[in-house]
Amino acid sequence: MWNSVSGDTKWNDPENAICIASGPLGGTPGYPGGGKSIVTTISPLTGIPIDSNVGGYFGPYKKFAGFDVLELTGKSDSEVIILIDGIESTIKIYEVSGLTDDSYELSMALTDYFDKEKPVNISVVSTGSAAKNTELGCLNFTWFDAKRKRVRYKQAGRGGIGTVFAHKNIKAVVARWSTVSMKTNQPADLDALKNVTKLHAGEINTLDPKQNRMALVGTTHLVPIMNDHDCLPVNNFRYGMHPESKVIGEEVYEHIFDKGFDGCWRGCAVACAHGVKDFVPFTGPYKGQKVFVDGPEYETVAGCGSNLGVFDPFFILEMNFYCDTYGLDTISIGTGIAFVMECFEMGLITKEHTGGMDLSFGNRLNALELLHQMARGEGFGVIVGKGIRKMKEIFASDFGADAAIMQDIGMESKGLEFSEYMTKESLAQQGGYGMALKGPQHDEAWLIFLDMVHNFMPTFENKAEALHWFPMFRTWFGLCGLCKLPWNDIVPEDNRETKEPAKVIKHVGWYADFFSSVTGRKVKPEDLIPMSEAVYNFQRLFNLKMGYGTREHDTLPYRSMGPVTVDEYLSRQERYDTALTEKHGVDISGMTVEEKVAQLRKFREEQYELLKDAVYERRGWTPNGIPTVATVKRLGIDFPDVMELLKSHGVE
Amino acid sequence: MITVDDKKMEWKNDMSVRDLLNQLPHTNFCAAVRLNGKLVSSPFFETTKIPDNAVIYLLPLIAGG
Numbered sequence: 030m031w032n033s034v035s036g037d038t039k040w041n042d043p044e045n046a047i048c049i050a051s052g053p054l055g056g057t058p059g060y061p062g063g064g065k066s067i068v069t070t071i072s073p074l075t076g077i078p079i080d081s082n083v084g085g086y087f088g089p090y091k092k093f094a095g096f097d098v099l100e101l102t103g104k105s106d107s108e109v110i111i112l113i114d115g116i117e118s119t120i121k122i123y124e125v126s127g128l129t130d131d132s133y134e135l136s137m138a139l140t141d142y143f144d145k146e147k148p149v150n151i152s153v154v155s156t157g158s159a160a161k162n163t164e165l166g167c168l169n170f171t172w173f174d175a176k177r178k179r180v181r182y183k184q185a186g187r188g189g190i191g192t193v194f195a196h197k198n199i200k201a202v203v204a205r206w207s208t209v210s211m212k213t214n215q216p217a218d219l220d221a222l223k224n225v226t227k228l229h230a231g232e233i234n235t236l237d238p239k240q241n242r243m244a245l246v247g248t249t250h251l252v253p254i255m256n257d258h259d260c261l262p263v264n265n266f267r268y269g270m271h272p273e274s275k276v277i278g279e280e281v282y283e284h285i286f287d288k289g290f291d292g293c294w295r296g297c298a299v300a301c302a303h304g305v306k307d308f309v310p311f312t313g314p315y316k317g318q319k320v321f322v323d324g325p326e327y328e329t330v331a332g333c334g335s336n337l338g339v340f341d342p343f344f345i346l347e348m349n350f351y352c353d354t355y356g357l358d359t360i361s362i363g364t365g366i367a368f369v370m371e372c373f374e375m376g377l378i379t380k381e382h383t384g385g386m387d388l389s390f391g392n393r394l395n396a397l398e399l400l401h402q403m404a405r406g407e408g409f410g411v412i413v414g415k416g417i418r419k420m421k422e423i424f425a426s427d428f429g430a431d432a433a434i435m436q437d438i439g440m441e442s443k444g445l446e447f448s449e450y451m452t453k454e455s456l457a458q459q460g461g462y463g464m465a466l467k468g469p470q471h472d473e474a475w476l477i478f479l480d481m482v483h484n485f486m487p488t489f490e491n492k493a494e495a496l497h498w499f500p501m502f503r504t505w506f507g508l509c510g511l512c513k514l515p516w517n518d519i520v521p522e523d524n525r526e527t528k529e530p531a532k533v534i535k536h537v538g539w540y541a542d543f544f545s546s547v548t549g550r551k552v553k554p555e556d557l558i559p560m561s562e563a564v565y566n567f568q569r570l571f572n573l574k575m576g577y578g579t580r581e582h583d584t585l586p587y588r589s590m591g592p593v594t595v596d597e598y599l600s601r602q603e604r605y606d607t608a609l610t611e612k613h614g615v616d617i618s619g620m621t622v623e624e625k626v627a628q629l630r631k632f633r634e635e636q637y638e639l640l641k642d643a644v645y646e647r648r649g650w651t652p653n654g655i656p657t658v659a660t661v662k663r664l665g666i667d668f669p670d671v672m673e674l675l676k677s678h679g680v681e
Numbered sequence: 682m683i684t685v686d687d688k689k690m691e692w693k694n695d696m697s698v699r700d701l702l703n704q705l706p707h708t709n710f711c712a713a714v715r716l717n718g719k720l721v722s723s724p725f726f727e728t729t730k731i732p733d734n735a736v737i738y739l740l741p742l743i744a745g746g
Contacts, residue, residue: 239738250720254713257722482712482723520741522686525707
């Protein structure tokens, strides 16, 4: 991508590239989480590289067919389907017309067309109708579920990659491959690979039923836990818990999910990709018809449920289904509609702007109608589909809405909508979101519990160290073609007795063994971080090249730091009063609530800036958030164009 | 008796989840437990009583998706 695009390239320029890679380890059957791909492009939402980690069989099949990375550039005059056929050793590009925009229907038809006898040989990448009309388009990656005899989905959801895909006039990319075994990825040491695979898969098979039960409930166990700790976003991140949240968590979805093996890659012991069969939507083109829904996961439940003020598991299923069918990111949809609903309740927008729709919190039908409008490319849904950053501009310029309050409550950073965790009481997680390279997605750093609940990082230096190590190690999973969940969502029973339980060092050791066995390059656990540190810093430099990547872009809406409104303050008054008096030494007697809100805000915004200082220093960056010359030289990324870029920003 | 992470432990009348964790080493990481299959989060450790013959698992760090 670095070589394809210039600093002036926009998302819809032909030279923008979509890259799909599955790393050296992706495509290892049986190793838990061993079949992921990373997808990158210049995002329509942010203008910088987005990366999205996705399951499904496409990445491995493409690699087995002979390609480590697929790079899609240019723009076709007519719609095309690209077939990478690893069985026939051919690549074919088909000009097509008149095919459905419905992602499920298209994927099933192409699976049937390209290998009717053995549909499991096919994986399809596609998007849907709303990707053409919005900037929130996702990519759906399929695998064929032999038991249920249907295609299943995982999404490269974040950052509008599906929108770029649709703009290039790519209808689908299809990979075809046949038999898969542990030898297919050509490991250097098959016996060592089998050994470490057996250890990790065996542990998950033993411990997952006792811990998070992801093979039964996916990630829906997080809903009640987040709610109980005041971290579940409710009504556009105003609040962190709600008494009705019990009906959208694991206790309900365990009974709704269709039973059976649900791995998004072959033999994955975590097997968390659950779905619901025979669901009947009550709106839209599938109204009254039985459909299969892939999901929901925690993020969709929180984003399209509690954050919209809706506590209805079946409504969430319908949002999930139509987002997939239309090719939309459920996280940006949830956070974006939550913003719209708060604007509506605040009177910043009215029915006059929404086409007559009441969009107050809890309005199920009109939330769904927004999705259908995005698919049809009409109505207020088209504005919502531009994402929060552009909505703020439109609401202010066209509707006269107050820009300052929208800046506080619009939950985006760098242009990307927040994923679904409340961060008001975790400074480290504020940093995890605000200093994430691509924008506020939790896959770089998820530190809420370590910071807020366990108080494992009381100092700025502790937090900065965590905001160095965790993003680097989490990046390693994307680089290698792996899923992060088996690392630290299911942990050894004796993990808590180790020196640094948060790092799950036993598993880090297994990942080093896994890497060594596949690549033949012998590595130790301490060798893994430098691998991704170079890439991480290079991505930061890529942001710089695109006109971002400096301190001013690592900002956050105040809603993510503390209470914006008097109501929010009063809802947790004891907590905030205590913070002012005990932590900051303020005499609050005689202060109005408005004054306390302002005082707390001053402290919290100052703390966030101090955190930036500490993190930049730990990462080897300047106070302006740019990697130093010493850092790029240490990491071996001191290429001539990198040095020139640094020089142009005064870093020499 | 109760079973904690597959190990037998003595049960005491009126024992809370917090009482149990206070008896065990290295539990400061624990944000939730499974008590007879049901999740109990740390804000409810004090108020949740453990019945006799309960089966309990201590959940890991809850590291996020």
